[in-house]
Amino acid sequence: MSVLPHHRRHLAVGAALTALVLTGCGALGGASDSASSGELSMWTEWSGGYQASADALFAEFEEKNPDIAVAHRAIGNEDFFTAVRTGLSGNTPPDVIQFEGYQQTRDFAGAGQLLDVTDIWEDVKDQYLLSDSLVSACEVDGKVYCLPWSLSTVNQVFYDPTLLEQAGVEPPTTMEELVAAGETLKDAGITPIALGAKDGWPANHWFNVFVGHRCGYDVVYQAINQDGAAWTDDCFVQAATDLENLASQGMFNEGVASSDYDAMTALFLSGRTAMMNTGQWFVSSWTDSPPPFDVGIVPFPAWSDAAFPNVIQGTVGHTIGISSQTDHEEDAKALLRYFTTPEAGRIWAEGGNLSPIDGVTDQYGTDAIKQVFEAFTSAEAFLPFLENELPPAVGEDALYNGAAAVAAGNLTGQEWMQQVQAAAEAAAG
Amino acid sequence: MTTHIDVQPGIALQRPGARRPPQRRDGRLALVFLAPALFFYIGFLIIPLIGTLFLSFTDWEGFTFDQLRMTGLDNYRQMAGDDVFWAAVRHNLILVVAAAVLKTVIALALAIILDNNVRFARFFQTVYLMPAVVSLVVTGVVFSLALSPTLGFVNPLLDAIGLSSLTGDWLGDTGRALPTIVVVEVWHTFGLHMTILIASLAGIPGELRESARVDGATTWQEYRHIVIPMLRPAIGVVFLLAGIESFKIFATIYVMTRGGPSHATEVLSTWGFFQAFSANNVGYGSAIMVVLLLLTFALSVLQVRSNRRAQNDLA
The missing domain is CATH 3.40.190.10 (Periplasmic binding protein-like II)
Incomplete structure (x- = not known):
């Protein structure tokens, strides 16, 4: 014999169904949720040919920082900016963002979405090639809001x-x-x-x-x-x-x-x-x-x-910044500092990419990337991708x-x- | 011996333990089970619609709400001088007319053919319905590859059957790209509309058609004077659905052409998407979407009225 009256049984079923749906919605929360302490979220364009290097980078960082786990989300290049924009405006950005600098830095920093990391840049800039010109990808009104990570050239x-x-x-x-x-x-x-x-x-x-x-x-x-x-x-x-x-x-x-x-x-x-x-x-x-x-x-x-x-x-192709909305500022800065190290640059160069960290691409880059790098470093001046400006x-x-x-x-x-x-x-x- | 039962005025005679009238209970039950769907409908359709309408009166780059400024009708005024917007409206109307007409005509033709005791009718019905269950993104990717002048099979096939004059850059030629999109759009859902019409055909009383044949009507006369008129409401619904589908087309175009080449396949949804998510003009992009909504709504009203007229004529 049923405990509840007939109509109340149906109300209970309906309420249960609604609760189930709401729970499902909650479970669909994006990768930007840094739910657990010690976990950083990072969004990048490092899919396809970059994937192996990205995996190696995060593995090394986590080995050196066992208290921090990085939840990495790789988004295809065509949709990346849309996804980042949506995350920023929806107040669900990742803790650490890789983006393409220049106009994007101006847009994001202008909207107050990036942390000022001028202090970190001042500490590490001497490790970089061409630091005075590279920083233009990250500088807005005299402050630095990201760090150069990868060089790009179609030359x-x-x-x-x-x-x-x-x-x-x-x-x-x-x-x-x-x-x-x-x-x-x-x-x-x-x-x-x-x-x-x-x-x-x-x-x-x-x-x-x-x-x-x-x-x-x-x-x-x-x-x-x-x-x-x-x-x-x-x-x-x-x-x-x-x-x-x-x-x-x-x-x-x-x-x-x-x-x-x-x-x-x-x-x-x-x-x-x-x-x-x-x-x-x-x-x-x-x-x-x-x-x-x-x-x-x-x-x-x-x-x-x-x-x-x-x-x-030739340009800074990828920059890395920290969201101003992060709840894990210290951990995010630790990750950012890691990306300034020669060790991180080595992993990137070994994967066939151009690192702006001095000496790294020369020493560890693949033969093909060394050829590209040689032309890059002997240029008189570099133009960024026009659309980025x-x-x-x-x-x-x-x-x-x-x-x-x-x-x-x-x-x-x-x-x-x-x-x-x-x-x-x-x-x- | 007569038994008298006292009945108080205003109180219905009830057997002991009888339940409330069924209609009131059914209404409450319906609400309970509709609750999850209503939640989604309000949360994911009505609220975003209201939000979009609000944003259409703003200038906003989309990064933070602090930057949002009310600008009244500026976005709608901007449309007046936006050549790409008007091109998109034209393309939408072309798609609606061409795709809706083609889908309806092809669906009707196939429904009538399959209605005539064709062998393997159910098999063909299933085959024609299959494109509708394929995701639009997959459809777009596959057709893009198939139509590629360098990697696809369509051009080599046309060469092989002596139709080399038809080969070309299907999605890269400004004159061909939109008609190609129409074909893909029709291919994707004509089977669904055909299924609706087949179901409607089954609902036409057999004795009407039988008596027409007994009276000497040819097949053509049977379809012209009985079947098609009786199908008019269903044809109207199919045309309305086909038109609305074509009006809100997005994924197919985004995957296949991104609105190019040179805006040749730009429609309101893709142009609004570009404005909102690439050009940092969320307000303007929202205004474009509001226009799309109003056009779709107007189409729906026209079609519903036409449908009612057809139903009244039948009655």
Whole structure:
């Protein structure tokens, strides 16, 4: 015989169901919850080729700090900024955040979301190469809100030696040689260059390099700041036209505008294209599953008439900061300090990545990454990724979309720069 | 001998131990079991909707609520001069009309074919329904690969069957990308709509159709004068659902084209998403979503009215 009256039984069932649902909701709390003491949460873009290095880093840190466990969440590059933004605005950020510095530092620090770590930077800056220029990725109004962790550069062209040999061409040392090699490769039935411009930034990397060579560091920053130069100035239009010309000369594969980065690298690694430009992160991506050929690397060549051939694209790619909302400030600072050590830098370099810590990449980097590093350190000046210094409407919309359209042959370089300048003027208000 | 029973006015005659009227108890029971669903409905739909409406009147970068500023109708005024916004509206309307019409026509055609004692009808019904259970992200990834000019099989297949003139960059060509999205969108859910129409066909009284045939009506006349008119409410529902699905399309486009190339497949949901989550314009992105909501609501009202008219005509 039932204890409860009939209607109250149904109320109890309904209440139990609701409680179950609410419990389920609670259990779905994100990785940003630092629920247990001694546990830090950290979000990064260190998936794919970075994963092995990331695992080794956290393992070593936890071994040295047995009271601290790191809950690491790796988020894909395309969605990373959205996830971090959502975490910050939803008051559920991780304790420690890896991000890409520059405009992101200004955005996050401007919103009061990052801890001032100037004191830590002052303690460790002498361990870094080029510390005075690197810190610009993390500095806002004289205070430092993150520490540089990894260097990035797209100042290299990867090539398949077997395909070049098959066509009888040498790795190019100038852009003219690259174009000539491309023509010979085409005659031999080989697609010269892999490019997947669906997301815009792989095509924009070409422009990023050309614009440094054509315009130089100072003029590029004048255009970025809309103070003394405009994107429609001759050198920018020339750089954009350089990309347009490569497209019109048939240097790229079919389907440039619909192929993404993964398709681009698949084309190259499967031996269907002879050359590819992308960042140094590509080196760590083939460590676990090497391609069927020894990937060659040459520094990104310059046009013979380039005014600034030694101004390269190179930047702090990854920075690490601490959320101002962390409840574990001391532990988070311990983790941050760990990332400044040569030991951490060694793990990163051994994984085929560029560490800004002095001496580490030279000594411990893979042969491929050492080649990239050599070109990096001999440059006259470094330009960051342009979109990291521009408002999203200019960088991620006008630059990215235009780069993809130019690379696909649907827009001229001149038209592209007009769109970028219009977006820059609109963003400047 | 007569037995008198005293009955007080206003009190229903009840047998001892009888329960309350069933309707009142059923209403309370319904509320209890609806509680979890209502919780989700209010918590994950109504409250976010109200939040979005509020944010549409603000300027906010989305990092901290301290930075939120009320700006009145500025975001809606900004739309007037936003070329990409108007392109997105156009693309949404094209998708709604093209995809909804195609889904409805294909679903109706297949429902009628399968209604005619075709062999293996249930097997075909299952096969046509299968795309609807595949996740939109998976659908987008697979179609992107299949349509890739360098890695896909569609172009080589067209070459092999002598249709080389049709090959191209399906998702990278500004002229082809949106029609390609329409095809994928139709493929994904036409089976679901077909299932709705098959169920409605089963509800048409057999004797009506039988007597039409006895009176000498051809198959075409039977469908034209009996089946289709009786299916009008169901067709209306299918068209409404298909239209709403196409209006709120997001995942397919985000995975396949991100709204490109050069905004050629940009729709209100993707443009609003970019504004809110990439361009740090949460207020403007919210305003775009409010416009999308209003357009979807208007479509629903129009269709419900049209449906009622059709039902009244049938009656």
